[in-house]
Amino acid sequence: MSDPVKVMKQEVGKAAAQRVESGMIVGLGTGSTTAYAIEFIGDRLKKGEISNIVGVPTSFQAEVLAKQYGIPLTTLDAIDHIDVAIDGADEVDPQKNLIKGGGAAHTREKVVDYLAKTFIVVVDEGKLVDKLGSTFKVPVEVIPMAISPVMRALEALGGQPELRMGIKKAGPVVTDQGNLVVDVKFNDIPNPVELEQKINNIPGVLENGVFVNCVNTVLVGEIKDGQPSVR
């Protein structure tokens, strides 16, 4: 029997992939939901439903998937805009602000997603929150030599920082850029715009996972009476 959560993620990915049109430059996000969008974009290319598209990957993972599904890739040096970006999120608030970075890819994701004329977020309903920070910590990418002062500065901002460890805690998670990730619990984020700026002002921080005022559309997958659907 098929797993309804998997089917729901596939449906959300498919709905996002349907919004890609021929000739578009497409930002390809990271994560398990976006992976289905990448797969379905590849399917549509193969079937000839769309043509002449190029992808800009937000991570090594997205790059590998795009190659696997036959999506031609480009870099930001070769283009002057992105038409649409499709990406997942770890939290979405009612103002469509996000916390991202569960996959440690938020730095490149922010570059690509913020550049896009249209940014489509693909999530399941469990990611919808009244206030950012209620279920997820804020991921912060930090250059390794600055880890101690950055942790102290994050505490001074009212957060509880924790170095992200990898599988079996054998060592820290290392990003595609060769940096470390600190996950910061904030009891309250009254002003996401201000928090995003304050964290990024700490010397040694490369980027944080608070995304503000950048999302156009949120596609939400849900399961009702055992049936997956997208709204």
Ligand code: 5RP
């Ligand atoms: C990676 C991300 C992902 O988009 C986010 O973690 C959501 O992933 P998933 O769709 O697997 O829940 O921000 O850095």
